[in-house]
Every structure is written in C-alpha cells, then in structure tokens.
Amino acid sequence: MIKINILIPFITILAACGNQTAKESVAEAPADETTVVLTAAQLKNSDIQVGKIEMRNISSLLKVNGKIEVPPQNMVSVSVPLGGYLKYTKLLPGMHIGRGEVIATMEDQQYIQLQQDYLTAKAHFSSIEAEYIRQKELNASKASSDKVFQQAQTEYISQKVLIKSLEEKLKLIGIQTNNLNENTISRSIQIHSPIDGFVSSVKQNIGKYISPTDVLFELVNPADIHLQLTVFEKDLYKILVGQKLVAYNNTQPEKKYNCEIILIGKDVSQERTVQVQCHFDAYDKALIPGMYMNAEVEVSTNSALVIPNDGLVRFEGKEYVFIEESKGRYSMLEVNTQNSEKGFTQITFVNSNDNSDKNFVLKGAYTLLMKMKNSGEEE
Template sequence: MRRNNLIGILLLFLFCSCTGDKKANTESKTEKESNTVQNDLVQLTAEQFKNAGIQTGVAVQKEMNATLNVNGLTEAPPENVFSITVPLGGFIKKTNLIPGMMVRKGSVLASMEDQKYILLQQDYLAAKNKLKFAEADYARQKGLNLTKATSDKIFQQTESEFNQQKILLSSLAEQLRLIGLNPAALSDKNISRTIQIYAPIDAYVTKVNVNSGKYVNPADVLFELINPRKLHLSLTVLENDASRLKEGQKIICYSNKDPEKKYHATIHLITPNIEDDRSTSVHCDLENSGRELLPGTYMNATIKLENATVTALPEEALVKWEGKFYVFTDQGQYRYKMINVQPGVSTAGFTEIKSALPEKSIVLKNAYALLMKMKNGGE
C-alpha cells in the first residue's frame, strides 16, 4: 500500500514538471513571435512620453524649389545613326573594319566586286553611243521635215527615239552613282568589276555584319556607324512627376564612372504616353557631351522644379537608420509605428516627402527618442 502511494506521487511530480516546461516553452515562443511581428512598433508609458517631449501633427503643403532625381541612358538620334547597304549587292572583296574603329568621312569601308557592275557600265556606254546616233538622226530628220522632204510621222518617230535614249542614259547614270561610280569619267578603257563603299560621315563603327568573300543582297546591312558628338539623353520619369516638367527645362546630369564631371542638358520632348509601369520617357539635348560619353551610358540627372507645392515635414520628424529614412506615426495609447519614407529637398527646416503618408498623426518632434527606445531599449 505504501509502495503504491510512493509511485503515484512520483508520477504526479513528473506530470507537473512536463506541463510547466511545455507552458514555459509556449510562452517563450509566443513572446518571440510577437517581437518578430511587431518590430516596427514602440510602446511608451505615460511617464516616458512626458519625459521625451514628443509632439505630433500632420504633414503640410509647402512651396519649395524642389529637385527631381531621375536616371536614364544616352542615345544617338536617328540622324546620327547610319546603316550602310549596297543597292546592287555583290561579293565583299576586302574590309578591315572592326567594331569600335573611328572612320573619317570619305574613307573606304569596303571594296566589292560582281558581274552586275560590269554589265551596268557596259549598258551605260552602249546607251551613250546610241544617244549620239539618235541625236544625229534627230537633227537630220528635223532639217528634212522643215523642207517637207520627209513626213511628219517619220520625224516624230525619230524625236521619240531620241528622247527615250536620253531617258535611258540618264537612268543608267543614276544607277552608276548609286554604287559610287562617276558616269562622266567612265569610258571603254576603265570599266571595272570593283566598286568602293565610302563612309558618309565621321563616325564610330558599332556593327560589322560581313567578312571578305561574303555575298550580300541589296537589303543587307553591311555596317552600322554612329556619330557620338550629338547625343541625346532619354530619362525615365514617373507619371506623377512628368506633369511637373516642361520643354526647355534645364537638367544637370553625370555618369557613374565620373560623378564629378557634370553635363548640362535641356528637355526637348516629353513623350505623351504612360507605359505599363506608370512612367514616361523624357528626351533631352546634351549640350556639352564629349567623346568619353558613348551611346547607352547610364546617367543620373537632377531636374530643378521651380515653385513646386510639395508635401513636407519638419526635419526633426525624420530619423535615419541603416541608410534609410523613417517617420513615426501615432497609433494611439502611446504606441508608435515606424514607416519608411523617401525624402526630397530640404528648405528652411522642412524636408520634402516624396512617398505617400498614411492618414495618421506623425511625430514631428523628438522622433529620435523613439528610435533609441526601439533599437536600444532605452528609457
């Protein structure tokens, strides 16, 4: 009997011990989860609130000479990009171009050869000789017609053949000019199977699509050239900010490679269309771009907005933590929630707030006291 009572007491002790450990673990886990979920909240007592000197209020609308920070890419305007083609096609005889090379206007990009070039020159010289005969026959028939020694019909036929031959010769001459041959200098002694392709401008070679021995068709692009001296700047601007811009506005921009080097630009065109990401493109003329800027360079830009009405808070309302800016909103019962904001320019003790703010009172003074309490557990 006594032995049975002892066993019962031991079992009851073990049960209570297990139950207590389980309850302690549950409470610890709950407390940990609560801290994880509410790590952006801070709770004060009435005494702590009084000692911290916290003041709350709402954001105000102020007129500021604000700035807008955006980014984009440099690009060459269409009139400075050249795609080199050959109207008659042919075989590439020789080219020494590689991407990145600088070429001068009038320099040889490639030489080509084909039987079509020979036939075109042959047709031109034959048409030229026929025109001489047609012209002489026309003059003869015109004289005979004046004396009525020949009929009007024969004279009209001769005149028509003479005019048709002139049209044919003019057409063939233009075809020769298309492939870079001068019809005035062509004779039976200098017929060539080779033509030269010349650079139309001073430019950089950005694409080379051919090699020696390759046959190209009239629609094929052999090379692409870009003149980088007149670059444009294409900026990406959000929908809400685009309405604050206008053509002729001045911009200061710089590249990541050399932030100290400042470039000036002027807004040339604002695209009247909003993309799916709620942004639009703003095209600007670069005023002092040099050869160090190439098409496709990533650029940062600052745009001055004159007398813009913006949402602003006192500078004391913002706190900085780990490289980001925050404000505290009043949740009631001495509880405050920290939210991330994007600041703009600061003027006369106020800072522009670019991000949307919740419709709650905001801590305007001594916000750093809340940050210290939250991060360090200070009183």
C-alpha cells in the same frame, strides 16, 4: 582597551563593505551609448569644429534615370544598292570614320555590265542624234514623211532616256560618268561613309555576297545624342521644356553632365511613366549610346535648415549629427536628411524639438562616431 580594539576592526569591516557597495553601483550604472567624451588632449589633436547650423536656400531635386539614345536621323544603316561581293573593309565597332571616307570595296560582274551598257548607249547616241537632226531638216522641207521623222524622234528620245537612267544607276553605286570610258571600266566599286561618326556594328564579313537588302554597317553620328529619361506620371507636373538638369553614371558619379529638357512625351506607358528627351550641353566621347544614366532635375528652391556634409554621419541605416553639450562632450542626435547641394544637406530633427540654437559639430563628426563605437566595443 579591549573594547576599543574590537570596535576598530568592526568599523574597518563596515567601511570596506560600503566601498564595495559603491563600486558595484558604479559598475552597474548604464552607459549612455549616444554620448562621447574627449579628453583635452584628444580634442586638441582632433579636426572637430563646432558652430551654429544655418538656414540656406537649397534646391529640391527630382531624381530619375534613363539611358543615352541616338535619334533615328543620326543612326545610319549602310547597304549597297546593287548586290555584290564584299572585297575589303577595315571597320571595327567603335572606330571613328570621317564623312566621305572609303569604308568598303565591293566587286561583281553586274558593275562591269552596267558600265558597258552605259558606254554602248552613249556611243550609239551620236549616230541616232545625227539621224534625228537629218530627218528633222528633211521633214521641215517636206523631203521626208512625218512618219519617218517621228520614228527618228522616238528613237532619239528613247536613247536619251536610256543614257540618263544608266547614268543615275552608276551614280547610285558611286561611279561618276564624267571620267568613265572604255579604259576606266572597273569590276569594283567603293562605298563611302555618309556621316562623320563612329561604327556601331559590322554586320558582314569579307567574301560574302551582299544583297541590296543586307546591312553592311551601322554608323552613329554622336553629335546629337539624346538623354532619354523615364519620369513617373505623378512627377510630370514638376518638369518643363527648357529645364536644366545634371546627369551622371554609376561608374563616375562625380563627373556631371549638364543637360536641358527639349521634349516631354505625350504617351503614358503601362508602368505609368513618360519618356523625356534631353540634350547634352556639350558632347563627350565617353557618352555611348545605350549607357544608363542617373539625373537630377532642380524643381524648386526653398530656405531650409542645413548642416555641412562633414557634420553628418550614417550609422546602422540612420542619419545623425552631434550636439556639443559642453567642452569635449557630445551627444548624437538622429535626423532626417533631404536635399544636398554644394557641400550642405537639408536636415529635420526626428524628435521634432527645435535644437537649431545649439552648437553642432560642423566638421569631424566621423571622428566622434569612431570614438563612440570604439568605446562601446571596449565596454
């Protein structure tokens, strides 16, 4: 009995030591940081969908940038042909103005003098014309000399030239001579907008004297704005006149603008770039000259291995997908991504193995990434 009692505690001690060794070996086993396991309950409550990835036609895109420009013929600098003082304007940058709308009122004594000269010249013309006709008739009957007739003719023609030149000067400052008489002489003139568009800038203030060389306003006709892209010399062979593209800005990247290439520059800059002009298919008032834009030009279409964007995650600067190893068990696999189109992204496997026959997580990859990260933090 004594021997048996001694043996039992000894066996118990050995068993305890064995269990401790087993526990220590389990604790020291390295965890697989690229694998995540879900319980049946977690899997049921998740949005994870698995399936085969597929080959699809996907476009290769050339990504470039540029800015919105206005062609010279659509940018108007408004000045006054005959100097004067700016009496009135209500224009502000960004304001819409219609063609023919009054945009400023000028006044100066020059305007009065010009109207006076015209009306005086026109009043003298009646007597000069009558004398010319009389001398012409007398000369025809040899009742007056040729010299007297020629003097009358010269004065008549000179007066017609004077009236016509004064009339054109008045038209130049917006005064129509049809309704001009001694009762309608005005010290002010009105300046009308030559285009339908927007005010780009206001250069002068009320009360200032404006000379003919001064610019009052700069107006923009936005109906023909261009998207000017900067394309590197090495990419020029990829684009053609007539090619379609989409443009977007950084503040609203989801809003796309359809464009078409209309001109490709022939001059290569020192930075080895070329300017490419594009037309917007439809005008949008949100497009403002000088605004920077990004653009994507579709240069080719190829069949490629793709995965839905919901099956793709980015972690620590790299792209990953998840392969279903078994029900509820998933492994993270690094991939390289290329072009994206219509919710799918082209991928290639970094390890170069052909995994396309396996089941992939097509939706809910982000859920698995969060689970994997949380599990890593708990350890």
